Amino acid sequence: MDKNPTKQSAKIIVANATAKLSKLKNNQSPPTTEIKIETKRKLTSGEIKMCQLVFKDAIDYSKVWLHIGGFIHSATGNAMTPAGEIMLPRSEYLETPDFSQTIxxxxxWFIHEMTHVWQYQMGTSVGWLGLKQLCKGGYTSNVQSADSGGELKAYDTDILGRDSGKKFNEFNFEQxxxxxxxxxxxxxxxxVNxxxxxxxxxLKLLGYVERILRDFILNPHDKSLLPSS
Ligand SMILES: [Zn+2]
Structure with missing residues (x-):
């Protein structure tokens, strides 16, 4: 122990201050200016239940992540699901913590993206098919679609006309x-609205769509249902 009382009391003050500082460091919550935004999340239990109505157990839901997409997704407002994980526009991600509770x-739209997760997990190269669609102008050319009005070419269907005799696996991955x-x-x-x-x-197309989807509805594990384009 130091014999100089001034020095000794100075040492005690320093020791106390150090102890207080370390207590603050360990216990205090971070300053309010540090707002942490998660950039990805898993599916909620409500979303999984909603997907099971369609894909049953043909998707491993524990492997699915939803991400805040990059500039392209946020600028165009489009989601992309090229490799079993959904990249959402920033605002969509932040405003929708649970797609089973939304409009x-x-x-x-969420079920559409989950179709790409199903295709990917079943073995389809969704990213490659997307690239091919892009090169063919599928995401840049607008057409007047019989089933959905003004539409990008990749999504265009004509279930009552041109596509009436097609099997599910003859439609492209977006269709x-x-x-x-x-x-x-x-x-x-x-x-829901x-x-x-x-x-x-x-509702108008239900009977026709159900005929095309019959094998999928019965057995979504059937790999022969996957798209080739
Ligand atoms: Zn799509």
Whole structure:
């Protein structure tokens, strides 16, 4: 111990201050200016239940992440699901903590993206097919679609006309998403803003869509259902 009383009391003050500082460091919550935003999340239990209505257990839901997408997703407002994980526009990610509790448009749109997760987990190279669509102008050329009005070419279907004799695996990977979102909307969103044009159109097409999806509805594990384009 130091024999000089001034020095000794100075030492005690320093020791106390150090102890206080370390206590603050360990216990205090971070300053309010440090707001942490998670940039990815897992599916909620409500989202999993909603997906099980369509994909049953053909998706390993524990492997699915939802991310805040980069500049492209936020600037265009488009989601992308190239490798089993959904990249969402920033505002969509932040405003929708649970797609099973949101408006009808967001729910059928979410099921469309989950179709790409199903395709990917079953073995489809969704990223490669997306690139091919991009090169063919599928995401840049607008067409007048019989089933959904003004539409990007990749999603265009004509279920009552041109596509009436097609099997599910003959539709491209985006059209498959469209067919599944129509079926899901007609069957499960009757009580979620039912005056939506998408819902009314889904009801109109239901019988025809159900015929195309019959094998998928019975067994979503069937790999012969996967798209080749
Ligand atoms: Zn899609």
């Amino acid at each position: 009808g448009e967001n729910r059928h 498959q998403g469209r067919l599944i979102e129509f079926w899901f909307d007609a069957c499960y969103l009757q009580n 039912p005056s939506r044009p998408h819902h009314i159109q889904s």
